[in-house]
Amino acid sequence: MYKNCYETRRTRHEFDVLRLWEVEPKELLKKVGTIPLAVLAGRENKEALLATVAQRIDELTSGRERAEITAATYVLSGLALSDNIIRKILRSEAMRESVTFQAILEEGEQQGLQRGRQEGRQEGRQEGRQEGELQGKRQTVSRLLTHKFGVLEANTWAFVEQLSAAQLEDLAEAILDMTSLADLEQWFVDMIS
Structure with missing residues (x-):
């Protein structure tokens, strides 16, 4: 049984639980914020579904929004598809404009620099x-x-x-x-x- 409520002495919060594998991907493609989740929905061919998601992302008019949704889709698609397939379908240049992608990239660069410094010191x-x-x-x-x-x-x-x-x-x-x-x-x- 899934909980749909959180209560404390002073507040009560009700929510719906979505089991993505039971949701139709078309429903998630209707709202911008749920587009990245669509690739995890349903039981369809995930590669074909990602291609549909990519088409829906291309329809977005805001470049910033398109970049953020692409980055989120890329990350979540990694739960169902290989990196090669994702790269083939999603346009990585749009994702690179995303603040999420930039943050991940910056963190990776910082970790690389730190590791390089440590190895350099040890050497x-x-x-x-x-x-x-x-x-x-x-x-x-x-x-x-x-x-x-x-x-x-x-x-x-x-x-x-x-x-x-x-x-x-x-x-x-x-x-x-x-x-x-x-x-x-x-x-x-x-x-x-």
């Missing part, structure tokens, strides 16, 4: 961490080499600057076992081959 943090880790490993290797062998040639430092984080870790461990610059040069040769 920036990750890159910063990786760069900081790499720089820290270079500094450690530099200090170990300077401590072990003293001042080294520029080409040695240039080679160290090209090493990855994993290679720097390997070199740091290898330095502990090195006894001469020849050991360091051999490590570089082994790394290249």
Whole structure:
């Protein structure tokens, strides 16, 4: 049983319940405000019904009203039809003028911007961490080499600057076992081959 009344101590509101599947679509096409609901009404072929709704929308004289009704029809039609069919039948350029469509579009753009910012921050943090880790490993290797062998040639430092984080870790461990610059040069040769 469907309720058709809402009561509080001070007010009473009566209303009619419409079960769209029991309503004739023609009845909903008569009033501008119910046109978007017509595609959900009855048990007819929904694609053909949407085409009828689109014709009725085209008859509207106010461009603003046409845009709003098109947007509402587009949204409600998504409950019964695929997006491809809806796009094929409804003129999307009229819908784009709708304040409803513009609001949905703006919300989507804001969400996209926010998501992009969050992803950008995360990527920036990750890159910063990786760069900081790499720089820290270079500094450690530099200090170990300077401590072990003293001042080294520029080409040695240039080679160290090209090493990855994993290679720097390997070199740091290898330095502990090195006894001469020849050991360091051999490590570089082994790394290249």
